[in-house]
Amino acid sequence: MSFLKKPNKQRRLFLQLKGFLSNTYLDKAGEMLVLPNFKLPKLELTETDLSRLDMPDNLRLGNRLERFFSFIIKESDQYELLAENLQINGKLQTIGELDFIIYDHKNKQVIHIELGGKVYLYDLKIKEELARWIGPNRRDSLLNKTAKLRDKQFPLLYHKRSIKILEDQNIKIDTIIQEVCFKARLFLPYYHKISLPPFVSKENIKGYYLDIEIFVKYNKDAYKYFIPKKQDWIVDPKYAENWYLFSEVIHSIKESLQKKQSPLVWVKISEKEYEVFIVVWW
Numbered sequence: 001m002s003f004l005k006k007p008n009k010q011r012r013l014f015l016q017l018k019g020f021l022s023n024t025y026l027d028k029a030g031e032m033l034v035l036p037n038f039k040l041p042k043l044e045l046t047e048t049d050l051s052r053l054d055m056p057d058n059l060r061l062g063n064r065l066e067r068f069f070s071f072i073i074k075e076s077d078q079y080e081l082l083a084e085n086l087q088i089n090g091k092l093q094t095i096g097e098l099d100f101i102i103y104d105h106k107n108k109q110v111i112h113i114e115l116g117g118k119v120y121l122y123d124l125k126i127k128e129e130l131a132r133w134i135g136p137n138r139r140d141s142l143l144n145k146t147a148k149l150r151d152k153q154f155p156l157l158y159h160k161r162s163i164k165i166l167e168d169q170n171i172k173i174d175t176i177i178q179e180v181c182f183k184a185r186l187f188l189p190y191y192h193k194i195s196l197p198p199f200v201s202k203e204n205i206k207g208y209y210l211d212i213e214i215f216v217k218y219n220k221d222a223y224k225y226f227i228p229k230k231q232d233w234i235v236d237p238k239y240a241e242n243w244y245l246f247s248e249v250i251h252s253i254k255e256s257l258q259k260k261q262s263p264l265v266w267v268k269i270s271e272k273e274y275e276v277f278i279v280v281w282w
Contacts (some may be wrong), residue, residue: 001242002242003226003228003232003235003239003240003241003242003266004240004241004242005241005242009055009057010047010048010050010051011047012232012235013050013053013055014045014046014047014050015232015235015236015239016064016068016231016232016234016235017045017050017068017071018235018236019234019235019236020065020068020069020117020183020234021040021068021072022203022234022236023201023203024183024184024185024203024204024206025037025039025181025182025183026116026182026183026184026199026200026204027182027199028197028199028200029116029142029146029149029180029182029184030179030180030182031199032130032146032150033146033149033150033154033180035154035178035179035180036177036179036180037179037180037181037182038111038113038179038180038181039181040069040072040073040181041072041076041078041079043072043075043076045075049075052071052075053067053068053071054067055067059231060230060231061117061230061231061233061234062117064231065115065117065183065234066084066085066099066115069099069100069115069181070084070100073100073102077105078104078105078106079102079103079104079105080102080103080105081100081101081102082101082102082103082110082169082171083098083100083101083166083169083171084099084100084101085097085098085099086098086101086165088156088159088161088162088165089161090161095156095159095161096152096153096156096159097156098112098114098153098156098157098162099113099114099115099153100112100113100114100115101113101166101171101176109175109177110171110175110176110177111176111177111178111179112154112157112176112177112178112179113178113179113180113181114149114153114154114178114180114181115181115182116145116149116180116181116182116183116184117182117183117184117234118135118140118142118145118182118183118184118185119135119136119184119185119186119187119233119278120133120134120135120140120141120142120184120185120186120187121133121134121135121136121186121187121188121189121209121278121280122186122187122188122189122194122196123189124189124192124194129197130142130143131143133184133186136187136209136262136264136278136280137260137261137262137281137282138282142184149180154178157173157176157178158173184204185204185206185233185234186200186204186205186206187205187206187207187208187209187276187278188205188207188208188209189208189209189210190208190209190210190214190277191210191214206276207275207276207277207278208275208276208277208278209262209277209278209279209280210277210278210279210280211279211280212253212254212257212279215253215265215277215279216250218267218277219246219250220246222269222270223246223267223268223269224243224244224245224267224268225243225244225245225246225248225249225265225266225267225268226240226242226243226244226249226265226266226268227249227252227253227263227264227265227266228240228264228266230264233264237266237267237268237274237276238274240266240268243268249265253265253279256279256281257279257281258281260281260282261281262278262279262280262281262282263278263279264276264277264278265277265278265279
């Protein structure tokens, strides 16, 4: 079900792009990786511009963010896209993939960039501060993601196969610097007052998470609800046009929880007030 009354692919893409471009950078990731943080150029784009973006309907959110990143680089005057999703193949299998190789015309610099776009929940039951940021289904975490970037993704640039592939494209390895573009949408536990670490900004905080028992108590006749597809988790709920009663969404929410999938729910409090919840199964 679309959050728009009349399904409009270009409009939907534009709203997803707006969400992607919002200031949700998590600079702490660069600090943890001891690498500079890459910030996307600020462009004035319209829905019409999205006609130049090829985005398959079924593309999952992570790959969708990569397409948005590529699109912004191509639309920029400062940067040139040299390679994206560059597969590094061995004799028998794929060794890995480099997200982006771009050229910065302003600074005359080739840059290897790895992109991160994640949703994390703050679990107070975990003692170590950085380990508290976990995925909605507890299969991912900030520490695991940065460890993968540090130990696998960024070293891949210096693999002998990578060097050969890049040299074949006239890109010398010793001219490349590495940067990370890491965006995070963070959710706090409902009903808890928390002193957040200084690396978390207000722009990163997008809502709360709670279990089904607490969410059921959030049933109000005046409120309206919508369960966006995963691809639309980055859209601001104020743009939604389709809304439903609590009784019309609770069954779908419980079905997701039975499958150990934590759904994201938009709640319309009033014409100008919205909440975003992730209902967790754990």
